[in-house]
Amino acid sequence: MSGTNRVAAIWQILKEAPAVYAITKQNVYPNILPQNTPYPAVVYGQVAEDFLETKDAPIHNGYRVAVEVYAETYAKAQQLVTAIRDAIGNYTGTIDGLGFTRIRFVNQTDGIFEEDLEVFKISLDFSIKIN
């Protein structure tokens, strides 16, 4: 199963999470923010795909996904981070036939203030284990 489908499923979870939608509306994008995107906004993307070697064949060991939050105030960025972590931070289930053993929150890092955009940035890392 491609990583793209698994990562796209994260977008589906986020856009359907009421607390996330209430803050971002539809401003959740893969890999890059389109120009002139209003804030707050979220960008997500796959940063790693892991396989374990065995004598039979490699075993798929999951994905690492980065989610970046942009907001005009630090408080709003933190509010959005909380909503995202609540939505996917310990998610298990099936989306469009794709089984997720667990989406696990790994790390949160405050980014450098984006002076050109005048927004605060917070980065989140999640680990995805699949069925």
Add this chain to the structure above:
Amino acid sequence: MSTVNGTLLRIRIGDVPIGYATSCSLEMSAETRQTVSKDSVASWQESEVGTLSASLTFEGFYTEDETLTPGTRKSFADIYALFAGKKAVSWSFSTDVTGDDVYSGIGFVTALSASAPVEENSTYSGTITVNGAITKGTVPE
């Protein structure tokens, strides 16, 4: 000189490889008895070789997914049955490549364990204690 890629060397129980193995080993040892006498060279130990023994150890990823071990691989459950039943098993240690060396014999599963750390892959490991002689041969076509 070329070395053998460890991925190719496997332990088979019957003709079935141990499933999703990550490592395996064949270990042999010999008991010795000292034969130091008044005729021995000063300070040097002298010995004769006595009983030979051997064991095989294996490690792998623990799974209960039958699609991953569809009868062509020995699973943890399969090996447990051999352990609990105290059944003698025929084993072989080889690459299964025609012409390569193959070591084989009879043994018993004398140890089996599973490990499940938090947010890590579950693994299992075990030991087959060899019963009797080891035969060295060549993998046939």
